[in-house]
Amino acid sequence: MKIGLFTATFLDKSLEETCSMAASLGYEAVELPAFNGNPHLDIDLVIKDNSYAKKIKKIISDNGLIISALSNHPEGQIVLGPYGEDTDAIYKGSKEEKIKFGTERMIKTAQAANILEIPVVCGFIGCENFGRYFNWPWSKGWAKMEEDFVNLWSPILDKFGEYGIKFAHEPHPNELVYDIDTAVRAIELMGNRKEFGFNFDPANLIYLDVKVEVFIDVLKDKIYHVHAKDGEVVEHNLARSGRIPQGDWQRLGRGFRFRIPGWGSVPWKKVITELSMIGYDYVMSYEHEDVTMSRQDGIEKTIEYLKPLIIKSPYEGRNDVLFQ
DSSP states (O other): OEEEEEGGGGTTSOHHHHHHHHHHHTOOEEEEEOSTTOSSOOHHHHHHOHHHHHHHHHHHHHTTOEEEEEEOHHHHHHHHOOOSGGGTTTOOSOHHHHHHHHHHHHHHHHHHHHHTTOOEEEEOOOOSOGGGGSOOSOTTHHHHHHHHHHHHHHHHHHHHHHHTOEEEEOOOTTSSOOSHHHHHHHHHHTTTOTTEEEEEOTHHHHTTTOOHHHHHHHHGGGEEEEEEOEEEEOGGGHHHHOSSOOSOTTOTTOSEEEEOTTSSSOOHHHHHHHHHHTTOOSEEEEOOOOTTSOHHHHHHHHHHHHGGGOOOSOOOOOOSGGGO
16 A cells, blocks of 8 residues: 555645655655646646646656546536535536536546546535435435436546546535445445445544444445545534534634544554455545644654554465464
């Protein structure tokens, strides 16, 4: 298993600088952002200009890295919503215009991944109204969104299949898929098609008290990519804030906050053990969203913490005479 870096953490630096920094610290992979306007990767240029694609691949290879995934969370979000002002910063337009833009951009992301020889695209599927998880005032609201999910994402996944790319949805708050049950349901809705699976980010699950080890064991080979991000359930704040707090992420009274690996509530030894047990041998990609420390603190401390925990090879079995 390799430890990677999601370069969206360092969009104020060039891709060359970011890759050099990651490699110098011992990271072995990078996950590249694919959303419109980011300075690390222009998927339109990848598709149109072969020399640009070669340049990107050379930057990565010159630093001894691989690209684990392309990630396009914002533009995937607006396929299924919300469609109002909440997503205007991603693309401003009507519901129909947002769906069209999100659909076209996700297909382009798959096309760019194919050209760059990257097997997986990570992202969000969206959710028109997360409040429908509680079935009032419209008891059929969630089922209607499931129907929309199939209708809107099936054509996108068809194109992913044509390009030989897998889509890894990241279960997360305000997504149609946010826990184990909704993940299993999504696989059923999509007919278990191979193009659809998950980017496992334990920090997004632990705030609900979902056992992240169980997510791994249940979803198994549908886990196509992994984020190395932690989440802290702030026990002394639960009495006032609960596990789903609102407001500024740096507010001292929050009951939950994202952390770097090893500084939160995720049981990393168990996570790595279960990933090893299901045969996951790809990349754990570090994403910095820890509001308690700098990005530099995070990138240094994460590799120092995770690297000794990586299981290099599986158990080979007993080989002594008593067990022959």
